[in-house]
Amino acid sequence: MSQQHTMASTDLPASKKKLLVTGASGLLGLNLALQLRDAYQVTGVFNQKRMHQTPFELIQGDFFVENTAEKLVAEVQPDVIIHCAAMANIDACEKDQEKAHYINGVVPGKIAFEARRNKIRFIHISTDAVFDGVDCGENGYHEEDRTNPNNVYAQTKLLGEQNVMDQNPDALVARVNFYGWSVAQNRSLGEIFFQNLIQKKPMMGFTDVFFSTLYVQNLVRILDRLIHEQASGIYHVFSSDYQSKYEFGVSIARRFGLDASLISPVSWKDSGLAAKRSPNLIMNTDKLQRLLGVSLPTQMESLENFYQAYRDGLPELLKKTGF
DSSP: OOOOOOOSSTTSOSSOOEEEEESTTSHHHHHHHHHTTTTSEEEEEESSOOOSSOSSEEEEOOTTSTTHHHHHHHHHOOSEEEEOOOOOOHHHHHHOHHHHIIIIIIHHHHHHHHHHHTTOEEEEEEEGGGSOSSOOOTTOBOTTSOOOOOSHHHHHHHHHHHHHHHHOTTOEEEEEOEEOOOSSSOSSHHHHHHHHHHTTOOEEEESSOEEOOEEHHHHHHHHHHHHHTTOOEEEEEOOSSOEEHHHHHHHHHHHTTOOGGGEEEEOGGGSOOSSOOOSEEOBOOHHHHHHHTSOOOOHHHHHHHHHHHHHTTHHHHHHTTOO
């Protein structure tokens, strides 16, 4: 199932550090594992959806089973863990609150504890949805601003953050919002817009929901930098600017040469969605930019990378790892 790969550059250490990625079949987990497989000895954790022909090791792990975190750490003995596994479907969390509470809220603390006990660097992936989106201020939400999650998904993700920091004060919590290409081709808003537009299907685009989303491969590069910086605490990892979800869809249509008129500008309140959404999630990234000493990608730079990945055949490559 795994294949040997040479290191991408000669300045990497002779013995690569071991990286354990949970949720390796998900959009972020898979892109992380693929993108960092030359820099690290990567092991991806999957539960039910086993992939094929992956150029990294795979290991099965069900976090509903007691002691799974301990067993994974003992078997892999990683130097770094990036915890991506989560119940991310907002409406599904509303329907099964107990499951969402355990996977999103309790499990991250268990893994964080194991990481601290074994002196392993730990990065936990959280979300911008911990804020209610009502008043983000002139410069967007800062890391220390008051959280106020307004749906079950967001509430459980905030609990996960709190449990991680309680169990492992040296851990890094990365709040993110991202899009990119996945195995299923429909896991991110970018893919959903693309797939509908290329099939000439009409879509809604929210004019009153703003976000600072980041292309997933840009996010992976930043997470890698944060590992090397040994950063800890909470960081906002987003693009340097923002746009509405309607504007996001229109920009995808224009870059891919598709029909932007298929996207209807609407309010999220008229969408019929089960869970309440946070309307104004403009995120401040000053803390991250100070740490890294670089400017973060803009929305348009992220979109260009998304487009070039499509041109380079990444969606087809990911399909070959399909379940």
